[in-house]
Amino acid sequence: MVLFEKKSFAAKTGARLSDFRQRIEATIPALRRYARALTRDSETADDIVQDTLVRALRSEHLFHGGDVRAWLYTILTNLNRNRLRSLSRRPTLTPIKDGDAAMMGPEAGGRDIARALDELAEEQRAALLLVVLEGLSYREVAEVQSVPIGTVMSRLARARMQIKAYLDGERPPLRRVK
Amino acid sequence: MNDRDYRVSDDELHAYVDDELPADRRGAVEAWLAAHPDDASKVAAWRSQAELLRARYGGVAAEKPPERLDVARLACRRRNGWIAAAAAAALAAFLIGGAAGWFARGIEATSPSDLARFTTDALDAYRLYVVEVRHPVEVPGEQRPHLMEWLSKRVGTPLRAPELDKVGLKLVGGRLLPGPTGATAFFMYEAPSGERFTLYCGRTSNRDTALRYTTGEQNAAYYWVDGDLAYVLSGPAEQEKLRTIAQAAYDQIDTHAPQRGG
Numbered sequence: 141m142v143l144f145e146k147k148s149f150a151a152k153t154g155a156r157l158s159d160f161r162q163r164i165e166a167t168i169p170a171l172r173r174y175a176r177a178l179t180r181d182s183e184t185a186d187d188i189v190q191d192t193l194v195r196a197l198r199s200e201h202l203f204h205g206g207d208v209r210a211w212l213y214t215i216l217t218n219l220n221r222n223r224l225r226s227l228s229r230r231p232t233l234t235p236i237k238d239g240d241a242a243m244m245g246p247e248a249g250g251r252d253i254a255r256a257l258d259e260l261a262e263e264q265r266a267a268l269l270l271v272v273l274e275g276l277s278y279r280e281v282a283e284v285q286s287v288p289i290g291t292v293m294s295r296l297a298r299a300r301m302q303i304k305a306y307l308d309g310e311r312p313p314l315r316r317v318k
Numbered sequence: 319m320n321d322r323d324y325r326v327s328d329d330e331l332h333a334y335v336d337d338e339l340p341a342d343r344r345g346a347v348e349a350w351l352a353a354h355p356d357d358a359s360k361v362a363a364w365r366s367q368a369e370l371l372r373a374r375y376g377g378v379a380a381e382k383p384p385e386r387l388d389v390a391r392l393a394c395r396r397r398n399g400w401i402a403a404a405a406a407a408a409l410a411a412f413l414i415g416g417a418a419g420w421f422a423r424g425i426e427a428t429s430p431s432d433l434a435r436f437t438t439d440a441l442d443a444y445r446l447y448v449v450e451v452r453h454p455v456e457v458p459g460e461q462r463p464h465l466m467e468w469l470s471k472r473v474g475t476p477l478r479a480p481e482l483d484k485v486g487l488k489l490v491g492g493r494l495l496p497g498p499t500g501a502t503a504f505f506m507y508e509a510p511s512g513e514r515f516t517l518y519c520g521r522t523s524n525r526d527t528a529l530r531y532t533t534g535e536q537n538a539a540y541y542w543v544d545g546d547l548a549y550v551l552s553g554p555a556e557q558e559k560l561r562t563i564a565q566a567a568y569d570q571i572d573t574h575a576p577q578r579g580g
Contacts, residue, residue: 165389169379172387177375183526187431190386197393253370271336272368273375278338293329300332304363 160200163208164193170274171212177269178220180254188223192216213274214284217266224262256306260299267295268303326350331357335364432524432548435498437532437541440518440550443495443504444537448514455491455506465492469503475546477519479505480570485563487515499523507563515553515563522548529568531557540564544571 171192175185192215196208257265263285270276270284271292282289326347333339334347351358385391447454457465462479470477472494479489487507495502495518502520509515522543529542538555541548542564549571551564 161389161393168383168387168389169381172381172383173375173378176378177371183431183433183524186384186387189383190392193387193389193392197389253367253374256367269371273371278333278336293332296332296336297328300364300367303367304360307363307367 164196167209167212171216174269174274175216177273188216188219191219210280210284217284221262251307256303259302259306264295264299267292268299271296331361335361432498432522433541436548436550437539439497440552441537441539443518444516444552456493458491459489469494472501473503477503478571480567482507482563482566485566517567518550519547521546524548542568
């Protein structure tokens with residue numbers, strides 16, 4: 141069904157997906173998963189994925205082989221960091237559904253993994269998600285974040301320590317100042 | 319090196335969990351874990367975190383991506399219609415009056431979601447006007463038909479200020495404000511106690527209609543979309559009270575057809 145729609149759209153526009161575009165397309169589900177966990181908001185997540193795709197497509201002529209997937213993760217991670225910088229003075233949005241624990245406000249709600257992610261500094265959250273959710277190697281994450289592997293490992297260690305403390309019910313140390 | 323004397327570091331424990339450990343160290347780490355229950359429970363906690371994350375977000379990869387992420391479409395738009403579309407959009411934004419904001423963002427930059435922009439602007443307007451004693455509104459609530467006719471005309475679609483008497487609020491009045499997408503209507507309501515709430519309402523192309531909550535230090539807001547209008551109800555940060563009011567407004571806007579011309 142999905143395949144059929146895409147083919148007919150491509151046929152209509154006379155566009156044939158290049159190998160490069162096919163590789164981008166194949167990565168979209170994983171990019172959406174990463175973005176969703178990174179932002180904890182589905183609309184914002186798809187905004188960032190869309191921006192990532194537009195930038196990648198625009199740079200098609202600059203791409204000379206290599207790992208498309210890691211490159212897309214890099215763009216997405218940077219875009220999200222820019223977004224957080226520009227939004228750092230805006231209020232935080234929490235999606236709610238009827239009967240959701242989030243309805244009760246941050247104090248009364250359950251200690252779930254999404255809230256634990258909220259407590260992390262951005263670069264720690266990205267490192268943890270890239271390793272655990274996306275299955276990137278330490279080396280790949282080091283390239284995505286443009287830092288040495290040792291830094292990736294210390295980010296990972298801090299993220300895991302803080303999540304454990306949060307899930308175990310300790311108060312978060314000191315709310316980080318953005 | 320003698321494995322017995324070699325203390326396994328936390329770095330190695332992480333690497334073990336993430337399958338980054340050289341094969342010849344696995345045995346040593348497993349032996350260490352068997353003898354050190356504290357480290358074993360740390361490793362178990364990290365593994366369970368990973369499972370929670372995968373359980374929570376793994377399913378996203380199985381969802382069908384929305385149409386706006388279609389690569390052929392994005393590539394095609396870029397090649398054929400990008401310049402024309404950007405020019406048309408810039409012109410429209412200029413005509414609507416949001417020119418400064420639009421150019422500041424840059425034509426190719428992806429704008430922050432309507433959701434974030436509407437909520438930020440609505441809360442700014444709330445904080446600005448809610449403290450105003452003498453001139454909180456431009457047109458008072460007693461002139462409701464005139465108010466609605468004027469704002470509907472400026473926003474470009476029939477508007478309806480909900481009647482919130484049932485939740486104890488009286489319409490103070492309204493004013494016209496610049497918003498993320500152009501002209502925006504701003505209604506103020508007041509409780510007998512003097513507490514004020516505002517409803518901010520402007521056009522949007524966003525079709526995500528979910529009710530969302532956002533909170534700052536002292537104020538909070540509910541955001542939702544109905545048809546081509548985005549609404550933000552702002553008030554003091556008391557979620558239950560705000561929710562009751564948002565629900566009342568939401569229900570009226572949702573179930574009543576807009577009144578033409580006020």
